[in-house]
Amino acid sequence: MADRAAECVEEFREKYPYLAGRPLSERDGQTLRSELVETDRVEEHVQGEREWERGFSVDRVERAESVTWAEGLFRFLTARQPYDDGLGGRFESRYDGETFTVDFDDCWTSSYGDEQAAKNAAFQRQLMGGTYPESEDSARSGEHVEGEWGDVATIMLTRTGSSKPDGERVPPVDHGDRVARTWSQGDVYDVVRNAAEYHLGLESEQWGYVRGDDVHGLDAENPGENACYAVSYTHL
Known part of the structure; x- marks a missing residue:
């Protein structure tokens, strides 16, 4: 896995050399995962306020800086290695004491993607009308339902910002x-x-939104200023 992670990072460096060495964050107070932060720590002795109180030592962070974009990518990929064979949990029945295992999904697994796609399809069906998928396990298999809203209009709002606002x-x-x-x-x-509610006169239950985040297109030939940076989509 480490070799594959190194290959991915090298590919990233070749396509985006001007991004690879950038720190992940420079903002004070920004929260990052611990493996994405380099720290220098010093041990200090604290004397008790009263003569009979014993002193103690504390470990203080003297410096904390985020790793570079390329290093962060490598650490994420290698940290993923223990989960490549899947996630699961072992439980014990409180009735008979037998143990059993349950498989888990996360955003890295294909089954998770299938589940999210099914949820989106169900949302669209209940909102705009449609037919339940054919399934022997569903009592509503193949059933057609009318949508909650009869005449639906949709808008996609895209939000992003320049990755070089001040040069x-x-x-x-x-x-x-x-x-x-x-x-x-x-x-x-x-x-x-x-x-929606003031200018169009809609009630709160007559409109809604779904949000999702992605990154700008990863086109090596014409990457653009914001390639690899965040963009947020809101479907109204």
Whole structure:
């Protein structure tokens, strides 16, 4: 796995040499996974406030910096290795004491992708009308249902921002965080809600949205300024 991870990182370096050495984040207070942070720690002795109180030692972080984009990619891929054979949990029945194993899914597994696709199809069916898929395990197999809304209009709202707003390239985590925060903290949601309920006269149960995040196109021939950076899609 480490060899495959190294190959992926080298491919990333070749396609995006101007991104590979960028730190993942430079913003104070930004939360990152522990394996993506390099720290220097020092041990300090703290004396008790009173004579009879014993002193103690503390471990203090003197420096904390994020790793580079390329290094972060490598660490993510190698950290994934223990889960390549699947995820599962072993449980014990409280009735007879027998143990059994349950397989888990996460976003790296194909079964997880199939489940999310099925949920999206179900959402569309219940909203706009459609037919349940054929299945021997479903009591509603092949049944047609009318949609919750009869005359549906959809809009896709795309939110992103320049990766070089002031001429200097922004680290990817900081950029993605800014894009995400525009929905709730940047008044975008309030503008959308006011447009739907005030200007269009819709009730709150007559409109809704589904959000998802992705990255800008990874085109090695013409990558563009924002290649590999975050973009957020909101379907209204």
